[in-house]
Amino acid sequence: MATFKELINSNKPVVVDFFAEWCGPCKTMKPILENVKSDLGDSASIIKVDVDKNPSAAQAYKIQGVPTLIIFKHGKPVWRQSGVVQADQLKSVIKKYL
Structure with a gap:
């Protein structure tokens, strides 16, 4: 399994979601990140920490x-x-780094 440093040291943008199980807004982010991932496919990585x-x-x-x-x-x-x-904002930010 790749280390965190290996995962973020990529040519493509890597979105790291620092979250906690008990956090309400973190639960809100989950479907947003899934939407972003399905739109961007393999052009960016998303990691949850x-x-x-x-x-x-x-x-x-x-x-x-x-x-x-x-x-x-x-x-x-x-x-x-x-x-x-929001998904649209996150996608536009990620696209700047593609």
Whole structure:
């Protein structure tokens, strides 16, 4: 299984959804991310990171609220937003990095 660093060090944009099981807005993001994934297919990756199970990843990226989405390109964060992001907005941001 690839490490987090290997996953985000990609030529294509990688959307990382930092979430928690107990978080209501995180549950709202799930169908939005599925919609984005079905529209963009393999041109971008989407990874979900549970902050309760992966506190070191959350700490490394200074995640203070969930959901927080970070888009990585070549291993570097290029965009970040906390809270629910609508599908159209997320798709337009991802397309900038394709």
